[in-house]
Amino acid sequence: MTDVSMTVNGRQVTGSVEDRTLLVQFLRDNLGLTGTHVGCDTSQCGACVVHLDGQAVKSCTLLAVQASGSSVTTIEGLAPSATELHPMQAAFRENHGLQCGYCTPGMIMTAVDMVARHGADLDEKTVRDELDGNICRCTGYHNIVKAILSVAQSMQGSGEGQRIAAE
């Protein structure tokens, strides 16, 4: 067993894990943060996407020990308060970007990362390309793309970028 410590959603956490423990297992089983999902065992579906030091990564393809010392943001850490959604969450809701919701946490974490990197320049082709690693079995992606683009467009000259990227 190895002691790990990291910042998760702004909170310092520690735990004792087997070295083979995946980050997603640590988040779900040790910390009870079950918003991060596991949808495959081949690193392809993206249901498990979280941010590691501000970048989207697949938490099913990373050991908890590899993430020790880092800062992790999960879907639970996005909303500014219990009564307010993050703009990307609001956009998914507004645009009907989810059906069963299984892929949604990973989609949103990928989307936030995407908008943080591209800002208002984000276009539809780039969104579709960069959703390569996120699989949705329900929506056909169309409304997911719409939701992401709506957030990118709302950033035009609004200074919203800081808020979206801020974690």
Add this chain to the structure above:
Amino acid sequence: MYQTEYKRAGSLDEAAQLVAASGGEGKYVSGGMTLIPTMKQRLASPSLLVDLRHVEGHKGIAVSGQTVTIKGGTTHAEIAASEELKGVAPGFAGLAQLIGDPAVRHMGTIGGSVANFDPAADYPAALLAMEATILTDKREVAASDFFLGLFETALDENEIVTGVRFEAPESSAYEKFRNPASRYAMCGVFVAKRGEGKVGVGVTGAGASGAFRWAEAESALSGRFDVSALDGLAVDEGEMISDLHGSSAYRANLVKVVAKRAAKKAGASGGPEVSGPKTPGGDAP
């Protein structure tokens, strides 16, 4: 996943010592984007993992004149986003942008990819076409002497890939025909127009022994940098991969089709307008 032990190396020397002391059971982990999935499938069971991700100075891109040096710990995302690299070798930066997906590109490294030499890995096509040099903690090896066969490289046990170095070509482009499910190349071709009319052609995803240089295409395009120079050429079907995604005959044809598209993207004259979904990765004028 089987039990393993994890250690974080502070330097490449320390990493090499740790793996050397593990009696052949230890492995380096860089981005883990190949190794962790393989361990999850129980196809690999290293008793020790030595993490190179926190080694200082093992990351970075340096461009000096036309000479590009990329350190082994540099991620695909960093390569794809480097303005400096895009300035001299946009074809190579564009190739990195086509690897996997954003999350894979944030973790995966060029050193890990080169060391692993998956038959469908993208970088080897470019490194072969540009006659790049692979840098290790012990020596420098020409790409064509480094990539030996399926998952087989010239690396000695415990040897670490510390980077790659190449001369930026005059123009270059990568064309990738993806397997729609895995996103890996069914066939990827990198065409590099280098100085003095020399053209390099590297092919990945199709060859049964991994990426290779297509010598006939190189001499044809070196003689005449026109897409039609590839007419009448063919790769040996017997040397192509055959699997459930495509027969070797299919792949042999694909190599030619994709090579033509890559040549066109790299600025070769002639040839049909490239149709179908446009992918980034080209720097044709």
